[in-house]
Each structure stands twice: as C-alpha cells, then as structure tokens.
Amino acid sequence: MxxxxxxxxxxxxxxxxxxxxxxxxxxxxxxxxxxxxxxxxxxxxxxxxxxxxxxxxxxxxxxxxxxxxxxxxxxxxxxxxxxxxxxxxxxxxxxxxxxxxxxxxxxxxxxxxxxxxxxxxxxxxxxxxxxxxxxxxxxxxxxxxxxxxxxxxxxxxxxxxxxxxxxxxxxxxxxxxxxxxxxxxxxxxxxxxxxxxxxxxxxxxxxxxxxxxxxxxxxxxxxxxxxxxxxxxxxxxxxxxxxxxxxxxxxxxxxxxxxxxxxxKFTVLSDVLQVDSVPDEFYIPLEDYPKWEYLKGAKKEIRTAKSGFQYSYSEGSMIFPESPNKASRTIITGEGGRSASRFKHVIKTSKGLRRLTPLELERLNMFPDNHTKLEGFSDTKRAFFMGNALxxxxxxxxxxxxxxxxxx
CATH class of the missing domain: 3.40.50.150 (Vaccinia Virus protein VP39)
Structure with missing residues (x-):
C-alpha cells in the first residue's frame, strides 16, 4: 500500500x-x-x-x-x-x-x-x-x-x-x-x-x-x-x-x-463512561450541589460591574445532569478541576453526581484510552488537551x- x-x-x-x-x-x-x-x-x-x-x-x-x-x-x-x-x-x-x-x-x-x-x-x-x-x-x-x-x-x-x-x-x-x-x-x-x-x-x-x-x-x-x-x-x-x-x-x-x-449506529454519552474505578475526587460533595445547580440553572438578575455600573443579566438553563442517552455536549478546555462551572459535564451515577474523567474525555474525542496520561501531567491539563483536540x-x-x- x-x-x-x-x-x-x-x-x-x-x-x-x-x-x-x-x-x-x-x-x-x-x-x-x-x-x-x-x-x-x-x-x-x-x-x-x-x-x-x-x-x-x-x-x-x-x-x-x-x-x-x-x-x-x-x-x-x-x-x-x-x-x-x-x-x-x-x-x-x-x-x-x-x-x-x-x-x-x-x-x-x-x-x-x-x-x-x-x-x-x-x-x-x-x-x-x-x-x-x-x-x-x-x-x-x-x-x-x-x-x-x-x-x-x-x-x-x-x-x-x-x-x-x-x-x-x-x-x-x-x-x-x-x-x-x-x-x-x-x-x-x-x-x-x-x-x-x-x-x-x-x-x-x-x-x-x-x-x-x-x-x-x-x-x-x-x-x-x-x-x-x-x-x-x-x-x-x-x-x-x-x-x-x-x-x-x-x-x-x-x-x-x-x-x-x-x-x-449512534454512540451516546453512556457508551463511553467508566463503569468502575472512578476516583472519589470526581464526585461532587453534597454541600456543593446548590452551587452547581445555580450555575447550571436559568438566571434573570441584576449584576454590578467592577465600575459600579448595574445591569440586567439573563441566561437559560443547562441540562443538569447530562443526558446519558445522547451524544455529549462539546468538551471545552476548562473541563478539568473540581470548581463548580456552568459548562463542565456532570453525570448522575448510583454514587451521586460526578464530573467526567480524563479517560472519558479522551473517548468523547475518540482518542485511545489514556493517550494523555503521562507522569507529572494533571487531570486538569489532560482535560485541557481534549478541549483543544478534534x-x-x-x-x-x-x-x-x-x-x-x-x-x-
């Protein structure tokens, strides 16, 4: 060939x-x-x-x-x-x-x-x-x-x-x-x-x-x-x-x-999820649920800029948690890290709500499992790679x- x-x-x-x-x-x-x-x-x-x-x-x-x-x-x-x-x-x-x-x-x-x-x-x-x-x-x-x-x-x-x-x-x-x-x-x-x-x-x-x-x-x-x-x-x-x-x-x-x-055949989010061995750090603590719900939810509120100027702010709601029976939303570079975010993916499991792992993000881009796993590279960096990938x-x-x- x-x-x-x-x-x-x-x-x-x-x-x-x-x-x-x-x-x-x-x-x-x-x-x-x-x-x-x-x-x-x-x-x-x-x-x-x-x-x-x-x-x-x-x-x-x-x-x-x-x-x-x-x-x-x-x-x-x-x-x-x-x-x-x-x-x-x-x-x-x-x-x-x-x-x-x-x-x-x-x-x-x-x-x-x-x-x-x-x-x-x-x-x-x-x-x-x-x-x-x-x-x-x-x-x-x-x-x-x-x-x-x-x-x-x-x-x-x-x-x-x-x-x-x-x-x-x-x-x-x-x-x-x-x-x-x-x-x-x-x-x-x-x-x-x-x-x-x-x-x-x-x-x-x-x-x-x-x-x-x-x-x-x-x-x-x-x-x-x-x-x-x-x-x-x-x-x-x-x-x-x-x-x-x-x-x-x-x-x-x-x-x-x-x-x-x-x-x-259509591949959906549930098809790429890890069944077991997901580290505890990917699970969202119960006390953080309200923060995630607020960020993912619809808003119509008055906000104040650093200059002191007040303005009306509104946005629609995001699906929360993600639907396991559809293809996932687009991965972004800020997918990693524990902090609450409007745009990070969150799924519902028998153990509670959790974020996606680097391996799952790789699968969503159809990369080989653990392609981005390298000693000294954080999960946040691995997520960043996939947010930039095709x-x-x-x-x-x-x-x-x-x-x-x-x-x-």
Whole structure:
C-alpha cells in the first residue's frame, strides 16, 4: 500500500496523526507543535512520548525556515482561529504578508516558498471561521480561499458535527481540503457539476453523506486582491455569505446549506463512561450541589460591574445532569478541576453526581484510552488537551476518502 507523506502543523497531542495513520495510508514525515503562552511545552512533550521525537519540531512555526521542512504529499493542521486581515503589501515577488504571529500566514509561507509544495491540504478550524469577523462576515474565510487560489489550490469545505454521524460528541468544526492544480482531483472538480460535487461526488460527501435537495449552490465571485478583500469584503454585512458546505476554484465559490444524512449506529454519552474505578475526587460533595445547580440553572438578575455600573443579566438553563442517552455536549478546555462551572459535564451515577474523567474525555474525542496520561501531567491539563483536540473519527473518515481519491 502506497504511503502518502504528511507534514503535520499545530499538532497538539496528535489527533490528526491518529486519524490518518489508522487508515495505514499516511506517514507523518515532519510535525510541529509550539504553545507560545507557556514555558513548559506540555502538548509537545506528550506528542513525543506517544510518537517519538524523530522529525518533530517544538519551535514557533513562524521562525522555522521552509528549507528545514521536508517535502510531502499532504499538509495537515488545526490552526488557531485569529484575525486574518492583511497588514502590509511588500513591493517584491512575495506579494502580500499577513499580520505577524497569525499562523495562517505560516501555512501560506510554506506553500509559497516550497519548490515542491504539498499537492493536498487537510485543515480544520472552529465553524465560526465562516462568519468572522463580526463587522465583515466571512471575510477571514474569503482571504484564505483567495490566498490558496493564488497559490494554485482549489478548496472543498464542510462544517461537520461529529454527533450527526454517530460519534459520541456534539462538536462542530469546519474541515477543508485543498487540491493543487497539478492534481487529478483539481481537474475533476474543475469539470464537475459543482452541486453534484458538494452533495455526492466530493471527498467529504463520499464519507459524510448529506440529503440531496437538488438546490443549486449560491455562487460568489472572489477575484479581488487580498488587500481589497481584507478591507472591503462583505463590509458591514449582517450575515456571512458562506454556507456550511462548498467548493472554491478559479476565483469562484459555490456554497450550499447541507443537512447530514446518516442511518448508522449512534454512540451516546453512556457508551463511553467508566463503569468502575472512578476516583472519589470526581464526585461532587453534597454541600456543593446548590452551587452547581445555580450555575447550571436559568438566571434573570441584576449584576454590578467592577465600575459600579448595574445591569440586567439573563441566561437559560443547562441540562443538569447530562443526558446519558445522547451524544455529549462539546468538551471545552476548562473541563478539568473540581470548581463548580456552568459548562463542565456532570453525570448522575448510583454514587451521586460526578464530573467526567480524563479517560472519558479522551473517548468523547475518540482518542485511545489514556493517550494523555503521562507522569507529572494533571487531570486538569489532560482535560485541557481534549478541549483543544478534534474528533479523531472525523479525520479518519475524511483521510480514508482522500486517500481513495488520490490513489484510485
């Protein structure tokens, strides 16, 4: 079986790697993980403990020379959601350079500087990317699409809620694939009926089926230069013009709102729970129940800001405790620790109410049991890892479909 070589950026604790390597069709030839806000590089340490230190970089990717990164077939990564606006125009062949520290431009730099750039891209982000920033809805995604277009890539995207396809967590993320113009997939996409690609023929649709309502996709022309897009795209627009699915090629976006179509088995919260051996520290003391009930409950009250200003505050109730018969809510980075929280998961057991364990959080992201367990790493840190991670099962399915399309 041919192995596709992969560069893994913003690797975290290896969710992309786990998903891709489980298909046996991919080999990670270089990886990078750097957390700028912490002295101890916990995620990188864990990554090396699980996959080895060979060809792994723990340096700020913006400071890594492109010449140090090996050639590969595929570049993957779940890059941070930031402000992608254009900062400067340089009067040289490199053209546009984005704001310093915005990591999308590190991907752009690698693709533009490599003599043999990766032919395929597989990227992930939070779904609000499609409607950011608030004063120019969809501008950031338009900048990405056009910057990739300028580098010779077509793009296919979909917002996927893992739970809609039988996975144990309601986690919505945008996944997008890039195809270089030298590839057969690019040529097939260019010739295709774009609606058929979005609904049936595309790499994502092949594994994540949607209801085909035969609606024609909305078309959006994005042919301005990046500075113009940055300054004026959908200026003061109330809504994003991008739907949850689409393709972009040669300056033209085709986008449709799609609905999942899945008839398989659904995994629910109770399926991932530890049956026994849960440490006492995860159980909530009876005297703390009122605190949790207040935070989880509906509120309509007057609050006072630090400045002394009073304001009306209201919010709806959360399900408390969690329903064991549904996929879980989205894991967040603050899931760990004993303190009461509106957003932490709480389940009801025969011994009383308790929080979720790190192992259960790993299962909700479809990681191997105890993947984040390492001497000296707290349960809170392990929970933080999972709050930042992606659902491995989604990567595995898209990776399988991409491999089949490349190698068939």
């Amino acid at each position: 041919k192995k596709l070589k992969v560069i893994e950026l913003f690797a975290g604790v290896g969710g992309f790697r786990l998903g891709l390597e489980s298909t046996n069709g991919y080999e990670i030839v270089w990886s990078n993980q750097w957390e700028p806000s912490t002295k101890t590089q916990h995620a990188s340490i864990l990554y090396e403990a699980r996959f080895g230190s060979k060809n792994h970089s723990n340096r700020n990717i913006s400071e890594v020379k492109t010449s140090e990164i090996p050639d590969a077939d595929v570049l993957v990564g779940g890059f941070p959601c930031q402000d992608y606006s254009i900062a400067t125009t340089l009067q040289n062949s490199k053209g546009l350079i984005g704001k310093k520290g915005v990591l999308w431009w590190s991907i752009h730099r690698i693709l533009s500087e490599k003599k043999n750039p990766p032919k395929y891209l597989f990227l992930e982000n939070v779904d609000r990317l499609l409607k950011s920033p608030s004063h120019q809805r969809g501008r950031d995604f338009a900048i990405m699409l056009k910057s990739l277009d300028d580098l010779g890539y077509a793009v296919e995207w979909r917002v996927i809620n893992a739970a809609d396809y039988g996975m144990p967590q309601r986690r919505r993320r945008i996944f997008f694939l890039g195809y270089h113009k030298s590839t057969q997939i690019y040529k097939s996409l260019k010739k295709s009926n774009k609606a058929e690609w979005i609904y049936k023929l595309g790499t994502i649709a092949s594994e994540f089926s949607v209801i085909n309502d035969n609606k024609s996709p909305k078309t959006i022309e994005i042919k301005d230069d990046l500075v113009e897009i940055s300054n004026n795209f959908n200026k003061n627009g109330t809504f994003s013009i991008f739907e949850n699915s689409g393709v972009f090629i040669n300056g033209q976006a085709y986008t449709s709102k799609t609905t999942s179509n899945y008839n398989g 659902v491995v099962g989604v990567v595995e399915k898209i990776g399988k479909s991409l491999y089949d399309k490349i190698c068939s």
